[in-house]
Amino acid sequence: MSINFKELANKYETPYYVYDFDYITSKYNELKGAFKARKSLVAYAVKANSNLSVIKHLASLGAGADCVSIGEVKRALKVGIAPYKIIFSGVGKIDSEIKEALTLGILMINVESDAELNRVEQIAKELDVVARISVRVNPNIDPQTHPYISTGLHENKFGVDIDTAKRMYIQCKNSQHLEPTGVHLHIGSQLTELQPIKESVKIVADLVKNLAAIKIELSFFDVGGGLGIVYDDEKLIDTNEYAQSILECLFGLDITVICEPGRFLVGNSGVFVTKVLYEKVNGNKRFVIVDGAMNDLLRPSLYNAYHKVEVLNDNQEFSECNLVGPVCESGDFFAKDVKLPKTQHNDLVAIYSAGAYCFTMASNYNTRGKVAEIAYENNKHRLIRKRESFEDIIALEEEYIK
Template identity: 60%
Template sequence: MDFHSLAQRYQTPLYVYDFDKLKENFLGFKDAFAGRKSLICYALKANSNLSLLSFLASLGAGADCVSIGEVKKALLAGIPKYKIIFSGVGKRDDEIYEALREDILFLNLESFEEMKRVEKIAKELGKRARISVRVNPNIDAKTHPYISTGLYENKFGVEIEVAKEMYIYAKTSSFLEAVGVHFHIGSQLCELSPILEASQKVADFYKSLLALGLEVKFFDIGGGLGIAYEGEEIIPLYDYAQGILSTLKDCEPTIICEAGRRIVGDCGVFLTKVIGEKSNSHKRFIIVDGAMNDLMRPTLYQAKHHSYILGKENEPKTPCDIVGAICESGDFLAKNVLMPSSESGDLVVFENAGAYGYSMSSNYNTRTRPAEVALIEGNPKLIKARESLESLWANELELL
C-alpha cells in the first residue's frame, strides 16, 4: 500500500481498509464450518461502514446487530432479513417493534422481563416473534474486564436455570417461537479452552431443550476471536470450528457465528501525520493530528496497536508517547513506545485498526471524523468522506 499517496489524496487522519484481506478473512470462517449448516453473521459493532457491509453481503454474510440502526443499515446494505439477528441487553420497545415488523431471523433475549415485552409487542402486531435466549455460562474468558461478557458479574445473558424457565414459557406462548440458543463470553479471545468450556455447557443445555420437545434450530456461538495486536497467538479457525462441533455430538443445529474483529480487525490501518515533538525532563511526546476521538481503544482499554513512522523503520529509536490534540491527559494513541526522531509531516501508521476504530469514534472537542478508504485489488475507493465542520452543528437549533 502506498500510504503516502493515500494520505496526500485523502488527508489525515485516515482509515484505510484492505477489502481483499476482508474477503479472505470472511471466507476463512465459511470454510472452517464447511460441511455443516452454518451462518456467519458479521458483527456490525466492529465496523459498520455501508460499503464494507455491502461487500460482505455479496459474500453471503449475515448480520449480528445490537441496535435498530444496525438492523436498518444491514438491510440497506443488502443483507437478507432472514440472516439478521438483533442482540443486546437494552432493546427499547420501539426497536423490538421495528425488528418484528422487519421480520428478521430472531431476537437474542437477555432476560425474562425482555421476553414478556417481546411477547406483548408480538401480540399487538399479531405475529409470532422468533427468539433465542442468551445464556450466561459463568466462564472466565481471560480477556480485558471491559470486554468480558460471560461471567455472572457481567450484565449479559441469564443463568441456565432462568433460561430453561424462559424456554418452557415460550413453548406455551402463542406469540413466541424459540428457535435458537446463544452464548458469547467476551471479545479479543486468544485461548480456545474457555470457549469450548462454554460451548459444552450450553450444548448440554441445548440437548435438554430438545428433550423437552422444543424445536431449537440454531446454536449461536457468539464471536470474540482475537487478532494479533501484540504478537498474540491467535486461535486457528479450523481448531475453533472442530472444537465447537465436538460439543454438539449427535446434534446438527445450524451454527451461527457472530464474528467481527477477526473478520475486519487486521484489514485496517489508521494513518496520522506528525504535527511536532515536545519533551520535558521526563518524557518525549510525538504530537499527531489523530486523537482519542479517532481511535479510542488505547484510551479505553489500554489497547496497543503496533505503530511506526513510514520510511524511518530502521532509524534509531527512543521511548515516547504518541498523543493528539484533545484536552484530556487520557488522549494518547501509544504510550512508552520506541520511535525514531520525527518531523512535522511524517506519517505514522497504526496497524490492526479495522475493528472498533471508526465505529467508536466521536466528535469530542468539535473534531470531524476521518475519511474511510477501501482498497479493492489495490485500487483506492473513498467509502466515507471526511466530515465537514458545518455538518457537526447542522442539526442544532438556534434559540428563538
C-alpha cells in the first residue's frame, strides 16, 4: 500500500480511516470472476463497511447489497443499487421495516423463523402485495471460527433447520401473498476452511432438489459470505476453489448463485491511523498511549482480535508494550504485549486490516466524535466522511434540554 499516511494526517488530522478503493475493485473482480461459469450476483454485506462512498464504488462495479436493517437498504438504494439486487436479512425485523422493504420492491426478504414468515405474510396481505421470500437454513455445521461470529450451528440464533425450512416453503407455495424465491445459508465469518462451506452447501442443495420434486422451484441460491482475510498468518481459502466447490454441489440446478462478501472485499483495504500522545511505565509495564480508542476500533476489545500494528518511525529500539487509547476502560486497547519501537509524541501508528467491522462499530462513548474516513483511489485521496464535531454529537439532544 503506497498511501502517504503522514500527508493524510497533516491534511485530515488523526485518528482517521483510509480505504484503498483500487484494492476493493481487485477483490470484487476476483470473486465475480471465480463464478463466471454461472449466473451470479455479488451482494456486498453492507454491515462490514456502510460508508456511502464505499457502497457506491461497489455498485459501480455491479455489486448488489446484503442488508440487515432498513437503514442499510436505504443506503444501498441511495447510491444507486437497483432494488432487484438487494436482499434484506436479519433475525429480528420489525413490522415497519418489513412494510417498507415490501413497498420498495427489493429482490427478496430473507426470513429466519416461521414466526417471522407469518409476520411477513400478514403484512404482505395488508398491503395486498406478494412478498418474495428466501429462507435462511441453518445446516448445523461447525464453521471453525470465533464463536462470536459463528452462525451455522443450532446453538446460534440464526436460521432454521431443514425440516422447518421445508414447511416454510410449502407455506409460501400455498399462500397468495408469499413467493418462494431463494434459499440462503451463512455459517459464519472469517472462514479459513473450505470443507465446512462445502458440506453446508451440499445439505442446502439437497433441500432445493427435494423442493423441486414437489414443484417448488427456487431462482436464487445464496451461499452467504464469510470468506476470511489475512490479519496475521492465516492460510486462506482459494477463491477459485471456493467457487468450484459450490458449483459442483449445484450441478444440475438452474439457479443463480448469490454470495455476500463483506470483510473479503473491504477488510484489507482499510488502515486506521492514530498518533502517539506519550508513553508511560507502570512498574515494569510499558504503555504507548495514542489518540485513537476502543470507541473508534472495537474489535480488539470485543473479540480480542489481532490487528497488525506498525509505528511509522525509524527507531530500532524495540520493547514489549500495550498500545492503548484515552477511553476510561481497561478494555481500551489495540494490542497487548506487542513489541514496538520507542515512540515520540506525534509519531503515527498504523493499524491494518481495518476496512471491515471497524468504523461501522464505532460509537461516541466518552463523547468522542467519530473520526474522518478517507478514500484512496488512482493515487488520489478524498474525504468521504468528515470528522464529527461536538455539535454533531449533541445535535439530536440539544433541543430537548429543559
